[in-house]
Amino acid sequence: MTVRRSSGAASPRLQDTVRLSAHGLAKVLGDLEARILRAVWTIGTPATAREVHEHIVQAHDVSPITTITVLNRLVVKRVLWRSKQQGLIHFSARLTESEFMVQVSRRVVEGILSFGPDAVASSFVDVVAEQDPEKLEELAQLIQRRLQARNGG
Known part of the structure; x- marks a missing residue:
């Protein structure tokens, strides 16, 4: 079995719109796409469509054909x-959950910055x-590290 890692992999093709009312991954993926991607991450190993469907159907009534369609859409x-x-x-995630979140967050921030930094x-x-409020200190430390790195030390 060959497991492909994200290094050098093309970025996910996500819609250019962000659904502000949605939660988590559903902001940039469809609701079912987000559920299916979470299932693939939860399973953790390359999974068949049946395994993904069995995981999804516990909380979301969906047909096996719909699951296969969405899995293939996520491949595209x-x-x-x-x-x-x-x-x-078998289906497996191209990126870990944290890698995916970093890429998606970056795209969202880039889009938001068009309002003016x-x-x-x-x-x-x-x-x-x-x-x-405690995150403000972490944010200040992150900014300080970035400034030091930019200034060479």
């Missing part, structure tokens, strides 16, 4: 790999302060 979007093992098609930075700090 470069979110999943598809490979044949022991005569069966000053307004976005101010809003970001305000929201972090409201939601998790």
